[in-house]
Amino acid sequence: MKIELKSKQDSVYKKLCSSASETHSDSELIVPDTLEDILRILCCRWQCRIREKTVSQDAVLVSGEIDITVMYIPETGDGVRVVGTTAAFELSFDAPGADSTSLAVTKLLSLTADAKAVNPRKISVSTNIVMEQSCYKYVDVCWAEPPAEARDKLFFKTQELKCRSIELVSEKTLSIEDELDLPEELHGGDFVKAFSSVRLDGSEVVGTKLIVKGTAEIEALCLVSGMPRTASFSLPFSQLFELPDGCLEPEVSAFAMITGQYFEAFDDKLSADIRAAIQIVCLQERSIRYISDAYSCKKQLGLTRSELRCLTKDEQNSQTRSVRLSYNSDYGAEEILFSSAYTSCAAVGENDVNIPVTADIVYKDREGELRACRVRGKVQFELGSDRSPDEAYVTSVSINASAAGDGINADISVMLAMRYLSYDSVGMISEVEETELDREKTEASLYMCRCTDGDLWSLAKKYGSDVELIKLINEIDGTIDDRLLLIPVI
Secondary structure (H helix, E strand, O other): OEOOOEEEEEEEEEEEEEEEEEEEEEEEEEOOOOOOOEEEEEEEEEEEEEEEEEEEOOEEEEEEEEEEEEEEEEOOOOOOEEEEEEEEEEEEEEOOOOOOOOEEEEEEEEEEEEEEEEEOOEEEEEEEEEEEEEEEEEEEEEEEEOOOOOOOOEEEEEEEEEEEEEEEEEEEEEEEEEEEEOOHHHOOOEEEEEEEEEEEEEEEEEOOEEEEEEEEEEEEEEEEOOEEEEEEEEEEEEEEEEOOOOOOOOEEEEEEEEEEEEEEEEOOEEEEEEEEEEEEEEEEEEEEEEEEEEEEOOEEEEEEEEEEEEEEEEEEEEEEEEEEEEEEEEEEEOEEEEEEEEEOOOEEOOOEEEEEEEEEEEEEOOOOOEEEEEEEEEEEEEOOOOOOOOEEEEEEEEEEEEEOEEEEEEEEEEEEEEEEEEEEEEEEEEEEEEEEEEOOOOOOOEEEEEEOOOOHHHHHHHHOOOHHHHHHHOOOOOOOOOEEEEEEOO
16 A cells, blocks of 8 residues: 655746757848948948847747847048947747746846958958757646654654755846046037946845846947047836745846947936846755655565756856957057957867957057957957866956057956856655555565675664664664674564
């Protein structure tokens, strides 16, 4: 007959899968008739917007747009001209097990764009974007505990499993609006474009609320007397999430994606409206008491086992590394007008993580002419352990460029987030059934055997005894090493 166990159940999020996807696009930008021919391309800037994310059966689809702004020197050599275009993109991810009830968390791993003059009226634009998604689903987790009162001579071995469960996966849209004062050096200039990004700085729990804090970074580009000038702004923000019951000290992973932006300049002020999707994954440590084994001194037991795979360790750390890149100019470098830096996907090796970095810099040469250069390098992160991280991605990149007379020095700082995940598979007893077949009778009522490993449970199960009775007869108080024991048969 079946033994009635205590059925335990809870609901958590399960990570179904992770995958990456990449797409490349080429387009052409025609210079309007109202602008002069191209002498040379000065630089290319871009802004990514995520418009839609759809989770369907075994797939995730992410679509959006990349705004591309190209500045060039006209044939007249008089100042700078600006043209732009928008390139749509679509990324498809494999997501085994996902459906419309699942949630996908998306990270932008790399975005690059380049512009080249095909002829004086045409510009070739190419973009490349790499994203990663992780899909989650809310599921029930079941296990069994021993009955409140076990039958005579029926014994259960229980163990405690300490694991990390995913308590919350959520996404909210954030709106950041402000009116900013442009610096005096930009007064009277023509506003061209503003570029934004969102940096997440941390989180805290207040009651049942999770407060995610971050900063919206804005770079405004203006033409002042035909020369490009920039101004930077930082807007702090916070976003609230409702935590489920019992989630008191979650381990939070948060990610942000720009979904829209609008900027307008008037009266030496910049009106900013930025929309972003804030995504979070919250883990909570929990303990589960489960049945690992059972036996009966009177009956034969049929044990049905199930396996539970769980996350037992989640170690996260962030590191910042810097690299100096140099560029020697035949024309000299007197003043840096503006600069930008970006990274490619992290290359994870056995002992280190390498991040390719690129910087675009616009400067004045010693004759006062506008010039631009692109420098490339690599930032290296040494791994402190023998294993490679399960996840590695760039959370921020910054640049400080300076003119050095005959050239340019660009100091690029990169922050890398790394996660080390450990999973264990635990065998649990889910059903116990007694059979009518009695155990074979033994003539002995007491055995003597040597215990070498301290495993009293296995001895009791083998000889049809009781662990507590073995301890009592042998006066065991605590752990044992290697000794002879009396094993009573009950």
